[in-house]
Amino acid sequence: xxxxxxxxxxxxxxxxxxxxxxxxxxxxxxxxxxxxxxxxxxxxxxxxxxxxxxxxxxxxxxxxxxxxxxxxxxxxxxxxxxxxxxxxxxxxxxxxxxxxxxxxxxxxxxxxxxxxxxxxxxxxxxxxxxxxxxxxxxxxxxxxxxxxxxxxxxxxxxxxxxxxxxxxxxxxxxxxxxx
Amino acid sequence: xxxxxxxxxxxxxxxxxxxxxxxxxxxxxxxxxxxxxxxxxxxxxxxxxxxxxxxxxxxxxxxxxxxxxxxxxxxxxxxxxxxxxxxxxxxxxxxxxxxxxxxxxxxxxxxxxxxxxxxxxxxxxxxxxxxxxxxxxxxxxxxxxxxxxxxxxxxxxxxxxxxxxxxxxxxxxxxxxxx
Numbered sequence: 325x326x327x328x329x330x331x332x333x334x335x336x337x338x339x340x341x342x343x344x345x346x347x348x349x350x351x352x353x354x355x356x357x358x359x360x361x362x363x364x365x366x367x368x369x370x371x372x373x374x375x376x377x378x379x380x381x382x383x384x385x386x387x388x389x390x391x392x393x394x395x396x397x398x399x400x401x402x403x404x405x406x407x408x409x410x411x412x413x414x415x416x417x418x419x420x421x422x423x424x425x426x427x428x429x430x431x432x433x434x435x436x437x438x439x440x441x442x443x444x445x446x447x448x449x450x451x452x453x454x455x456x457x458x459x460x461x462x463x464x465x466x467x468x469x470x471x472x473x474x475x476x477x478x479x480x481x482x483x484x485x486x487x488x489x490x491x492x493x494x495x496x497x498x499x500x501x502x503x
Numbered sequence: 504x505x506x507x508x509x510x511x512x513x514x515x516x517x518x519x520x521x522x523x524x525x526x527x528x529x530x531x532x533x534x535x536x537x538x539x540x541x542x543x544x545x546x547x548x549x550x551x552x553x554x555x556x557x558x559x560x561x562x563x564x565x566x567x568x569x570x571x572x573x574x575x576x577x578x579x580x581x582x583x584x585x586x587x588x589x590x591x592x593x594x595x596x597x598x599x600x601x602x603x604x605x606x607x608x609x610x611x612x613x614x615x616x617x618x619x620x621x622x623x624x625x626x627x628x629x630x631x632x633x634x635x636x637x638x639x640x641x642x643x644x645x646x647x648x649x650x651x652x653x654x655x656x657x658x659x660x661x662x663x664x665x666x667x668x669x670x671x672x673x674x675x676x677x678x679x680x681x682x
Contacts, residue, residue, distance in 0.1 A: 333662075333663045333664045334624065334661065334662075334663035335661065335662055335663060336624075336660070336661040337566075337567070337659060337660060337661065337662075341566065342565065342566050342567055342659075346567065347564050347565055347567065349662065350561075350564060350567035350659060350662060351564055353637040353639070353662050353663070353664065354561045354569075354637070356539075356593050356636035356637040356664070356672065357539040357541065357559070357561075357593050357636075357637065357672075358537065358538070358539035358672035358674045359537070359538070359539060359560075360535075360536040360537035360538060360676075362536070378560075379560040379561060379562070380536070380560070381538075381557075381558040381559070381560060381572055382533045382536075382558060382572075383558070383572050383649040383650050383651070383652045383654070384649070384650030384651040384652055385526050385529060385530055385651070386521065386526055386650075386651065387516075387520065387521050387650065388516070388521055388525065388526065388529035389649065389650040390533075391572075391649060391654075393560055393561075393562050414535050414536050445513065445515075457535035457536075458532040458533070458535040458536065460532070465650075466649065468647045468649075468654070470562040470563070470568065470570065470645065470647075470656050471562050471563030471565075471566065471568040471644075471656075472562070472563040472564070472565065473562045473563055475562070475570075475647070475654065477649050477650075480516060480521075480529060481515070481516060482513065482514065482515040482516065483513075483514055483516075483528065483529060483532050484512045484513035484514060484532070485512045485532065485535070493535065493536075493537035493676055493681075495537045495674065495681075497539075497672055502672075502674075
């Protein structure tokens with residue numbers, strides 16, 4: 325069935341490669357994909373690192389396996405690589421302030437989690453965010469470079485919830501939290 | 504800061520590997536990650552294949568690059584591999600019926616898109632879903648096996664919207680569409 329809905333925007337990327345305008349349009353169009361907001365955490369040496377992410381997905385139920393996409397040159401990609409273990413905490417609708425606090429790439433690691441309620445399953449493991457709809461503790465199984473990002477594939481070591489079953493998700497859509 | 508929120512569920516996967524109960528719990532916990540619903544399409548030979556997905560993400564703005572996770576043994580993974588080109592259409596809130604219609608893995612390919620309004624940018628390219636908040640036409644750049652799934656990494660060839668700027672997203676959360 326062919327319909328006649330107007331195509332309001334259409335852009336073909338030139339053979340020579342994407343222009344600045346293409347990158348802007350891609351960014352704007354990509355923001356139409358609604359995404360549950362989560363926090364990736366890793367503990368290395370005396371440091372806790374944590375960053376807000378929306379680019380993660382499940383790749384298998386057996387064994388339970390997740391991946392997160394991290395900018396390859398980011399401090400978080402480095403911490404995860406060094407630690408070999410990491411956490412993913414899926415945030416609830418009332419945790420926008422947590423997402424905002426951990427959304428700044430350049431924040432000092434000292435005191436990063438100071439104001440953010442968290443816990444650890446394993447004293448040497450990653451911090452996990454209190455109130456998360458779901459949390460997963462993962463061991464890196466594989467890493468894959470994809471364009472500017474590193475896909476970190478992790479096998480689930482432990483998992484749980486830290487919120488009420490009635491809690492709602494924090495969702496990012498068009499660069500805002502969905503109300 | 505350590506808080507005392509109760510951890511309602513916690514499960515450590517045994518060293519010998521996940522049990523059936525672990526897989527069920529992982530599935531239930533994973534459903535807490537809210538996800539924008541999309542449709543992957545590919546055209547090969549005389550056939551259009553299409554399947555509803557929630558596991559996709561952007562891996563780069565430069566060049567614009569997306570990936571989708573497909574069950575490795577699925578017909579869709581095969582069609583995408585054969586075609587080398589595919590489409591991703593991000594659905595709007597009123598397109599739950601489209602998502603449902605394309606959510607059955609075993610549906611016959613004959614007539615699969617017969618009742619679903621779609622268009623093509625390229626006559627030989629993938630179908631794209633009318634009314635989508637955003638659509639992307641991609642060329643496979645790389646594929647990666649991750650547990651039971653294949654991560655198909657694609658560079659964007661063309662992109663656009665097929666909906667009103669006021670359209671809202673179709674979101675899956677805890678195995679239902681979010682209202």
